[in-house]
Amino acid sequence: MNGFEIYKKMDDDVQAIYRSRILTEILLSLNEGSRKLSQLREITGSTSQALIPKLRKLEADHLIETKEHEYFLTQTGKIVASGIADSFVTFWTINKFKHFWLRHYLEGIPSPLLKEIGCLYESEVLKNRGMKILNVYNNQLRMLKEADHIYGISSVVTKGYADSISERVKEGISIELIVPFHVAEELKQSPYVEKLAALKSYKNFKLMLMNEDIKVGLIVTDKRLSLNLYKKEGVEYDISTGLFSSDSKAIEWGERLFWYCKGKADFTKFQ
Template sequence: MNNFEIYKKMGDDVQTIYRSRLLTEILLSLNEGSRKLSQLREITGSTSQALIPKLRKLEVDHLIETKGREYFLTSAGKIVASGIADSFVTFWTINKFKHFWIRHYLEGIPSPLLKEIGCLYESEVLKDRGMKILNVYNNQLKMLKEADHIYGISSVVTEVYADAISERVKEGVPVELIVPLHVAEELKRSPYLKKIEALKDYENFKLMVMDEDIKVGLIVTDKRLSLNLYKKEGIEYDISTGLFSFDSKAIEWGEMLFWYCKGKADFTKFQ
């Protein structure tokens, strides 16, 4: 049975929740913790007379239960409420940054990470414009200088970026980088080869190569996330627009993307 067939069979039940503001708000509220009726009144701005029938329905559906004077989600209710919350956050993130998504090549992001893209809702898009022609680049360099550890996926390389990484490695900051084959070949040439060789004895530096093209640029540190993508056609890397975030969920998302790619990469010392 595919998703459409499931929807046709469950459509009425699903739409009952999404069409009802109160049912949705009750589930979202209880997803954050137990609530008394008085708290639900305050959160939803509704009367007890309006809330009680909705609460009874959710009890009949075994999505919530009562203990004392408090309402709780059941185990099944936690799954449903969490799914509803995730769907809203996903739609919000897509809509909030819709111009960023539609102008870039999303296929570079692995499917498991696309499903979790709602983690990026507390982000901002920075652009190079007017006098800020290196706005994105300078913010990334600032990230590197302030980081206590650095994970990176590099679709392109520049000498200034390489120097910033080298400096942090020599200062003892743990750095792990993943590059595709075409960047790895570039690193074997001047001026990058000499910089790489200078780092070969540093245990806090790891350089890994993926045997496939990487269509993303990522810097994720203990403090911040930076995400760059290729332009919509998937041919040209966009260095002038990036998604940045200080939010812990966004940083975790970036770490998941890094570890996903690391699982497909090979470690190299460039000897």
């Protein structure tokens, strides 16, 4: 049974929640913690007469319960409320950055990470424009300079990136980088091959080869996330626009993306 068929079979229960502002707000509020009736009145802007029938419905559906005049989510209620909250955050993130998503190649992001794209809602899109022709690049270099550890997926290589990475490695910062084949070929050329040779003895540096073409550019540190994508057609890497965040959920999302790709990478060829 697919999602549409399930929706049709459960339409009364499912639609009742999404149709009702009060039901939705009660569940989202209780997803943050227990509430008294007076608190729910304040949060929803509704009267007790409007709230009580909704609360009784949620109790009848075993989604909430009361203890000492406070309302709590049941275990199944927590699952439902969390799913509702996640769906709203996902829609919000898609809408907030809709021009960024529409103009870029999302197929480069693995499906499991796309499903969690709501984690990026506390981000901002930076662009190169006007006098800030290197805005994205300079922000990324600043990230590298301020980091205490660095994970990266590189779809492009520049002398500035290479110099920053080399400097941080020599300072003792732990750095792990993943590159696709086309970047690996560039790294075999001067001046990159010499820089790599100088880093071979550093145990805090790992350079790994991805066994497939990567269509993302990622820098994730202990402090910030930077995400670049290919343009819509999936041919040209977009260095002029990037998504940046210092939010902990976004950073964790970036780490999961890195570890997902690392599971498909091979670093023995660079040792």
